[in-house]
Amino acid sequence: MQTDVLIIGNSAAGLSAAETIRKYDFDKKITIVSKESGPAYSRVLLPYVLRGKLDYDNLFIRDGNYYIENNFYYIEGLIVSVNTESKTAVCESSEIIKYDSLLIATGSNPVKPPIPGIESEGVYHMWTKDDLDHLMPHFNKDKRVVVIGSGFVSLQAAWSAVCKGLKVTVIELADRIMPSVIDNKGAEILTGKIKECGVDLRIDTLTLAIKKRDDGTFVIDLKDQSSIEADFIIVGTGVKPNTSFLEETDIDIDRGICVNRYMQTSVDDVYAAGDVAGGPTAFGDQHQIHALWPTAIEMGKVAGMNILGKQFVYEGSLNMNVTQMYDMTVASMGQFTDNLDCDEHLMPESSGMGYLKICAKDDQIIGACLIGKTSAMKIFGMLRPVIRLNKKLKVDITRLESDLQKLTYGVAH
Amino acid sequence: MKTVSIDRSKCVGCRNCEMACAFARTGTTCESQESNIKVNHYLDERVLMPMTCLHCSEAWCMSVCPAGAISRNADTNAVVIDEDRCAGCKMCMLACPFGNIHFDNEKLVSRKCDLCDGAPKCVEHCIAGALKYEDMNDNAAALRCKNDHKLIAQAL
Ligand SMILES: Cc1cc2nc3c(=O)[nH]c(=O)nc-3n(C[C@H](O)[C@H](O)[C@H](O)COP(=O)(O)OP(=O)(O)OC[C@H]3O[C@@H](n4cnc5c(N)ncnc54)[C@H](O)[C@@H]3O)c2cc1C
Numbered sequence: 001m002q003t004d005v006l007i008i009g010n011s012a013a014g015l016s017a018a019e020t021i022r023k024y025d026f027d028k029k030i031t032i033v034s035k036e037s038g039p040a041y042s043r044v045l046l047p048y049v050l051r052g053k054l055d056y057d058n059l060f061i062r063d064g065n066y067y068i069e070n071n072f073y074y075i076e077g078l079i080v081s082v083n084t085e086s087k088t089a090v091c092e093s094s095e096i097i098k099y100d101s102l103l104i105a106t107g108s109n110p111v112k113p114p115i116p117g118i119e120s121e122g123v124y125h126m127w128t129k130d131d132l133d134h135l136m137p138h139f140n141k142d143k144r145v146v147v148i149g150s151g152f153v154s155l156q157a158a159w160s161a162v163c164k165g166l167k168v169t170v171i172e173l174a175d176r177i178m179p180s181v182i183d184n185k186g187a188e189i190l191t192g193k194i195k196e197c198g199v200d201l202r203i204d205t206l207t208l209a210i211k212k213r214d215d216g217t218f219v220i221d222l223k224d225q226s227s228i229e230a231d232f233i234i235v236g237t238g239v240k241p242n243t244s245f246l247e248e249t250d251i252d253i254d255r256g257i258c259v260n261r262y263m264q265t266s267v268d269d270v271y272a273a274g275d276v277a278g279g280p281t282a283f284g285d286q287h288q289i290h291a292l293w294p295t296a297i298e299m300g301k302v303a304g305m306n307i308l309g310k311q312f313v314y315e316g317s318l319n320m321n322v323t324q325m326y327d328m329t330v331a332s333m334g335q336f337t338d339n340l341d342c343d344e345h346l347m348p349e350s351s352g353m354g355y356l357k358i359c360a361k362d363d364q365i366i367g368a369c370l371i372g373k374t375s376a377m378k379i380f381g382m383l384r385p386v387i388r389l390n391k392k393l394k395v396d397i398t399r400l401e402s403d404l405q406k407l408t409y410g411v412a413h
Numbered sequence: 414m415k416t417v418s419i420d421r422s423k424c425v426g427c428r429n430c431e432m433a434c435a436f437a438r439t440g441t442t443c444e445s446q447e448s449n450i451k452v453n454h455y456l457d458e459r460v461l462m463p464m465t466c467l468h469c470s471e472a473w474c475m476s477v478c479p480a481g482a483i484s485r486n487a488d489t490n491a492v493v494i495d496e497d498r499c500a501g502c503k504m505c506m507l508a509c510p511f512g513n514i515h516f517d518n519e520k521l522v523s524r525k526c527d528l529c530d531g532a533p534k535c536v537e538h539c540i541a542g543a544l545k546y547e548d549m550n551d552n553a554a555a556l557r558c559k560n561d562h563k564l565i566a567q568a569l
Binding site: 016043048055058060061062293294322323377379380381401402404406409411 | 453455458460462464476477479480481497498500501502503504506507508509510511512514516518521
């Protein structure tokens, strides 16, 4: 078949691009392909469904008539190869799709660390709807789960298990939790909360082996620590961009697909966006993979505009993260880690916001990190344009919220 | 399309809008923390400023919501949150550059101005004529809204 625009990926980045194109052009033939069957759903919601906050049906983020109403041609199938010279993509079913423009929005997939026994039945990820379907029947009171990894997704999985009354153990190789999402102090506070919630948290230890017993339960052996018993296991130790089907092409890949400010890859008429792509950031990096939902939406929009020929320049991605877990709002944005050469401003306890750190350099805020209360989230929202547009603001932490409002709304002295 | 326009110079800081909004939402309380409109006082600058959702034409909160819970009401043009679909993830609060999305700590969902289905209570109870619900195509209103649109363009 022939299409004007081929979008591989039916999620944040792919749909954002498709919708952007449709906004300006109703006739262009847009074909969306997904290896996962069924209508679009949101990965972000998986932990919320697992812990019972959301109904299963709410996973699906576009209604039933979406594809027809928007005139999108939707194919359920796996793309196995792409030829950028003949401008074709091949499905597993051997169907060949010829395109004018191609957008690769294939996201990322979890990696399996090399632990003996990790392929056993009963060892899962929490990454797709399929994973959720496998996990749901296990989320019963009295079951014991071991979560390997303590990143953002793993800790949410563990929190869902806590909410459902399971006995939870979390194993982390590093000497602290959530290395890239919060700073050391934040990690320490959250560690306290996680333990208070009854989680057996094991940091600084290597998982040596996963052994399955005849009765179907597991024993997990750790380095220098006692073994743990479990009924099932969730592995969340990082993800890897889905690029294997591009091996025969000339597209530049450095972990992710390298894209410029227009979401163009190194090959003409081929674009990439979302978790699969490494793009420019607000801080001047050239090819950074964020693997975050808001970045995927933004990149998809930029790709869509440029597929339309609108010469739309991306201002660069700004990492931002937020979730509610262990009764805390956990959020971060921009640059906030401990090794930075910058001024750190801590919100006083009297604000009631919890632990909120603002990082600034030469009267310019560069990032923030929160383990605390929802009331601090407005600060994060207002910070986004301030960080992105390099607006000057001398940080007086006690007046920060109102200073940000004044800056935002143009209230002058 | 109609929207709530704000004329800062007329606001007297009585907070009637906050109370009206809180009561319209809850039916039980006028406490201002329950309100979706906030009046800020900047004493040094001698400025009073009501803040409420601008229902941005390119609403970032709506694009970014990972739950498909935010949409535009076809009748009122308001950007609204479906609380059954809202996961309470707070991504919309990260997205709103104006700090105009709030959180319902009981239902654990985000909340924001929905223009009261076309009859905004904040406007009804504004005693100073600072808040008006008017057609943006109307010249005078357009002028008042221009400031907001400039802000939106700057922030997004
Ligand atoms: C449990 C969980 C919680 C998360 N929570 C947050 C959060 O709170 N905040 C946040 O910012 N981010 C969060 N994320 C990350 C966020 O979900 C991703 O950044 C986002 O989904 C990326 O969107 P994408 O469109 O790039 O890729 P994906 O959502 O991964 O979609 C990839 C699409 O490509 C298709 N595909 C892949 N390969 C092929 C192929 N070869 N052929 C055909 N189709 C293919 C897939 O079927 C899918 O439709 C979370 C992720 C998970 C798993």
